[in-house]
Amino acid sequence: MDIKIYLNEKRQVVENALIRLMLKAEGPHIRHIEAMRYSLFAGGKRVRPILCLAAAEALQTDSEPFLPIACALECIHTYSLIHDDLPAMDNDDLRRGKPTNHIVYGEAEAILAGDGLLTMSFEFMSAPDLAKHIPGNTCLRIINVIARAAGPLGMVGGQSLDLAAEGRQISFDDLRRIHSCKTGALITASIQAGALAGGADEEQFDAFTRYGKNIGLAFQIVDDLLNVEGDPEELGKAAGSDAERQKATYPAIFGIEETRRRAHDAANSAIEALEPFGRHAEPLQALARYIITRKR
Amino acid sequence: MDIKIYLNEKRQVVENALIRLMLKAEGPHIRHIEAMRYSLFAGGKRVRPILCLAAAEALQTDSEPFLPIACALECIHTYSLIHDDLPAMDNDDLRRGKPTNHIVYGEAEAILAGDGLLTMSFEFMSAPDLAKHIPGNTCLRIINVIARAAGPLGMVGGQSLDLAAEGRQISFDDLRRIHSCKTGALITASIQAGALAGGADEEQFDAFTRYGKNIGLAFQIVDDLLNVEGDPEELGKAAGSDAERQKATYPAIFGIEETRRRAHDAANSAIEALEPFGRHAEPLQALARYIITRKR
Numbered sequence: 001m002d003i004k005i006y007l008n009e010k011r012q013v014v015e016n017a018l019i020r021l022m023l024k025a026e027g028p029h030i031r032h033i034e035a036m037r038y039s040l041f042a043g044g045k046r047v048r049p050i051l052c053l054a055a056a057e058a059l060q061t062d063s064e065p066f067l068p069i070a071c072a073l074e075c076i077h078t079y080s081l082i083h084d085d086l087p088a089m090d091n092d093d094l095r096r097g098k099p100t101n102h103i104v105y106g107e108a109e110a111i112l113a114g115d116g117l118l119t120m121s122f123e124f125m126s127a128p129d130l131a132k133h134i135p136g137n138t139c140l141r142i143i144n145v146i147a148r149a150a151g152p153l154g155m156v157g158g159q160s161l162d163l164a165a166e167g168r169q170i171s172f173d174d175l176r177r178i179h180s181c182k183t184g185a186l187i188t189a190s191i192q193a194g195a196l197a198g199g200a201d202e203e204q205f206d207a208f209t210r211y212g213k214n215i216g217l218a219f220q221i222v223d224d225l226l227n228v229e230g231d232p233e234e235l236g237k238a239a240g241s242d243a244e245r246q247k248a249t250y251p252a253i254f255g256i257e258e259t260r261r262r263a264h265d266a267a268n269s270a271i272e273a274l275e276p277f278g279r280h281a282e283p284l285q286a287l288a289r290y291i292i293t294r295k296r
Numbered sequence: 297m298d299i300k301i302y303l304n305e306k307r308q309v310v311e312n313a314l315i316r317l318m319l320k321a322e323g324p325h326i327r328h329i330e331a332m333r334y335s336l337f338a339g340g341k342r343v344r345p346i347l348c349l350a351a352a353e354a355l356q357t358d359s360e361p362f363l364p365i366a367c368a369l370e371c372i373h374t375y376s377l378i379h380d381d382l383p384a385m386d387n388d389d390l391r392r393g394k395p396t397n398h399i400v401y402g403e404a405e406a407i408l409a410g411d412g413l414l415t416m417s418f419e420f421m422s423a424p425d426l427a428k429h430i431p432g433n434t435c436l437r438i439i440n441v442i443a444r445a446a447g448p449l450g451m452v453g454g455q456s457l458d459l460a461a462e463g464r465q466i467s468f469d470d471l472r473r474i475h476s477c478k479t480g481a482l483i484t485a486s487i488q489a490g491a492l493a494g495g496a497d498e499e500q501f502d503a504f505t506r507y508g509k510n511i512g513l514a515f516q517i518v519d520d521l522l523n524v525e526g527d528p529e530e531l532g533k534a535a536g537s538d539a540e541r542q543k544a545t546y547p548a549i550f551g552i553e554e555t556r557r558r559a560h561d562a563a564n565s566a567i568e569a570l571e572p573f574g575r576h577a578e579p580l581q582a583l584a585r586y587i588i589t590r591k592r
Contacts, residue, residue, distance in 0.1 A: 116447055143439065
């Protein structure tokens with residue numbers, strides 16, 4: 001299968017669902033809705049929603065009714081980017097070549113746009129329409145899995161630890177912990193949510209979890225590798241920045257060859273975890289291969 | 297009944313539940329957990345949790361199993377205070393006589409503490425323990441009601457509108473809209489959540505909603521009144537500040553007498569709405585009376 005065609009198709013499906021949901025969004029202040037829309041439609045790759053839908057499809061279910069969950073995941077991801085970019089955090093003026101939310105709407109509204117997106121994500125996941133397609137207790141478990149992955153135990157906790165580590169020498173273990181909380185947790189939860197929506201039993205749920213953790217890991221290892229040997233033109237100016245800051249990365253500790261081997265191992269473990277699902281899991285398996293060959 | 301004794305007792309019950317929940321809170325960064333705890337235990341009156349529990353009790357159900365919902369409401373309220381106090385928002389250094397979150401933990405961690413509390417509130421409401429006591433679909437409806445009240449349509453939207461109105465002359469209607477979104481929505485949702493948890497049918501749900509909207513309104517009218525005629529020592533220095541800023545308030549438009557009458561009317565409407573529930577609704581009715589006689 002051609003993973004790029006698959007990703008493009010799914011991205012369009014998610015895009016349309018997000019547009020529909022955000023057209024219905026209302027409130028007393030139109031500028032607040034505009035601020036949320038601005039970042040939500042600023043060119044995201046929709047990786048988390050696609051992983052969620054692909055997991056449901058691996059269980060041979062129609063993923064279309066689960067689009068509100070997929071959209072909720074993108075809202076959570078987008079809110080985290082808006083807050084990360086704030087002056088008090090990473091203080092970034094640009095994201096994907098466009099001015100960040102606080103540059104356009106001001107700091108106060110950017111904080112509220114993030115708060116609004118996070119809150120709306122839980123509105124989407126608890127909407128009556130969704131409960132027609134998923135048993136109530138399954139819906140609750142999906143909300144619980146995502147809330148735990150996005151909160152102090154996961155994404156927010158990882159971001160907090162990352163900020164505290166800034167400008168300090170940290171150990172390899174701490175670096176892995178930051179990455180796995182800050183980005184790995186929500187990626188794994190995206191797959192778990194799709195699996196639960198698709199009706200996974202506990203054994204299947206564990207297989208998807210194994211897949212999620214391994215692609216999260218592969219993703220991070222490749223990030224480290226690209227920082228050492230990536231093409232500066234494709235990457236931007238960041239190549240080599242980890243070594244300059246003497247960051248404890250995979251290549252710094254294991255060398256390039258061993259790091260490459262570990263990325264392949266993680267991708268292979270992810271692919272193996274999905275063997276029980278046969279050809280229906282092909283998109284997820286192709287995605288694991290795609291992650292370790294990406295150039296940026 | 298003595299409403300002050302009732303409020304003290306219930307406050308202690310909520311306090312203990314919050315302590316238990318936050319002792320279990322974990323994550324990779326202990327300072328993040330500390331920052332959340334700092335504001336959560338900074339002396340809140342626990343009004344929203346108490347309203348939630350009292351609504352369930354008015355339906356003759358044991359409210360103890362619903363404490364995670366009550367605690368979730370307090371987490372949402374606390375997060376909103378942390379974010380409102382930020383330099384980019386109201387820029388307040390003190391709240392209830394204590395340094396605000398960003399003064400103690402820094403701006404970045406204060407943003408994350410708010411994000412963490414908001415996210416955790418949805419973790420609490422979707423926890424498996426709660427699903428043992430409330431049908432799954434009812435739990436989902438509770439989450440939906442609270443998410444809508446806390447999000448762009450309610451609290452966050454109201455705060456956004458309020459910031460946009462700063463330093464501008466706004467109409468009486470706009471002022472009412474800001475108040476009803478910013479504070480009224482979550483108060484009403486607290487009562488609705490308790491009613492749903494207690495098994496309210498649609499007619500009962502509507503009665504609780506009427507109660508909630510009216511005490512929210514009474515609360516706001518009394519705020520306006522206290523600003524004109526409150527005792528500066530009990531109130532702090534804020535007395536008269538609305539008139540100075542030529543704000544469109546109830547007393548400014550209707551005069552003191554008519555404003556007082558309207559506060560009483562709202563409280564009476566709230567009390568009347570709960571008549572079908574007899575003596576079990578006494579705490580909520582006493583609370584409505586208490587609101588219009590308060591001095592600060």
